[in-house]
Amino acid sequence: MPRAAVLAPLLAALLAACGSSGAKHSSAAHGGSMVVLPTGPTRPPPPVKPAAPRRAPHRAVHGFHPTSTLITHGPRSGRDVALTFDADMTQAMLAAVRSGRRSIGYDPEIVRELRASHTPATIFMTGLWPTAHPGPARDLANDPLFEIENHTYDHSAFAPPCYGLPTVPSAADKTKEIQSAADVIDGLIGSQPRYFRFPGGCHSASDLNLVASLGEQPVQWDVISGDAYLRDPAAVARQTLAGVRPGSIVVMHLVGAPNAPATAGALRTVLPTLRQRGLKPVKLARLLRG
Numbered sequence: 001m002p003r004a005a006v007l008a009p010l011l012a013a014l015l016a017a018c019g020s021s022g023a024k025h026s027s028a029a030h031g032g033s034m035v036v037l038p039t040g041p042t043r044p045p046p047p048v049k050p051a052a053p054r055r056a057p058h059r060a061v062h063g064f065h066p067t068s069t070l071i072t073h074g075p076r077s078g079r080d081v082a083l084t085f086d087a088d089m090t091q092a093m094l095a096a097v098r099s100g101r102r103s104i105g106y107d108p109e110i111v112r113e114l115r116a117s118h119t120p121a122t123i124f125m126t127g128l129w130p131t132a133h134p135g136p137a138r139d140l141a142n143d144p145l146f147e148i149e150n151h152t153y154d155h156s157a158f159a160p161p162c163y164g165l166p167t168v169p170s171a172a173d174k175t176k177e178i179q180s181a182a183d184v185i186d187g188l189i190g191s192q193p194r195y196f197r198f199p200g201g202c203h204s205a206s207d208l209n210l211v212a213s214l215g216e217q218p219v220q221w222d223v224i225s226g227d228a229y230l231r232d233p234a235a236v237a238r239q240t241l242a243g244v245r246p247g248s249i250v251v252m253h254l255v256g257a258p259n260a261p262a263t264a265g266a267l268r269t270v271l272p273t274l275r276q277r278g279l280k281p282v283k284l285a286r287l288l289r290g
């Protein structure tokens with residue numbers, strides 16, 4: 001059997017791109033879409049350790065106070081919106097890259113569209129992504145147009161069923177998924193990520209507590225672009241523009257074909273239309289600071 005015929009269903013099963021289903025991840029499913037700014041209960045400052053080990057138990061960015069409430073959007077009162085791009089990379093995808101399918105997991109055309117239009121964006125990156133695409137990972141990390149946040153180490157599911165993704169078996173393994181990816185991102189950008197997104201959006205209440213306890217804020221979305229299952233750029237653009245409003249967090253993907261082939265094409269319509277409507281794409285950190 002040709003290699004492509006073997007890999008296609010494998011990738012389809014193991015790359016369950018986030019935001020694949022509007023019903024599963026609607027804000028209603030998570031008890032409403034309340035705005036939660038990172039101004040939670042004040043915690044005592046961590047003990048000062050000049051030579052603190054890299055894997056400290058609590059590694060929150062100084063002055064950043066995550067809560068265990070899932071954020072799905074920012075303030076509705078302004079004109080800002082956040083475009084977020086998930087950089088998924090499963091072990092199966094990485095194997096495909098290593099076998100010669102180097103385009104798996106990254107469509108550089110998306111980044112070209114964002115740069116050409118000077119559009120800030122947030123990239124939720126898996127820890128394995130820089131292994132597959134080391135040059136682009138450094139390039140994105142060095143570009144102030146982008147911020148890089150945490151999307152687990154290998155895009156495994158925190159709560160089954162989750163689009164066929166393998167499930168992380170224990171809380172200790174979940175901690176490792178979060179911290180390993182955070183360390184990879186720290187190596188790229190020089191600081192710990194502040195925001196975290198669950199693969200497929202799949203999680204339990206205890207998972208929210210775990211993420212917050214590790215110093216990161218769980219973030220979902222309120223607008224599913226549909227780029228993970230729509231093949232037509234016009235359809236992705238229509239769905240995105242039908243849902244977006246002030247404060248929105250839009251989920252898209254950086255992965256390109258075969259899993260999200262229409263993202264770059266959709267941006268050619270979405271980006272100018274947002275601006276025509278007076279909406280301003282900003283990085284997530286700015287949106288949530290208000």
Ligand SMILES: [Zn+2]
Nearest residue numbers: 018086088199
């Ligand atoms: Zn994802």
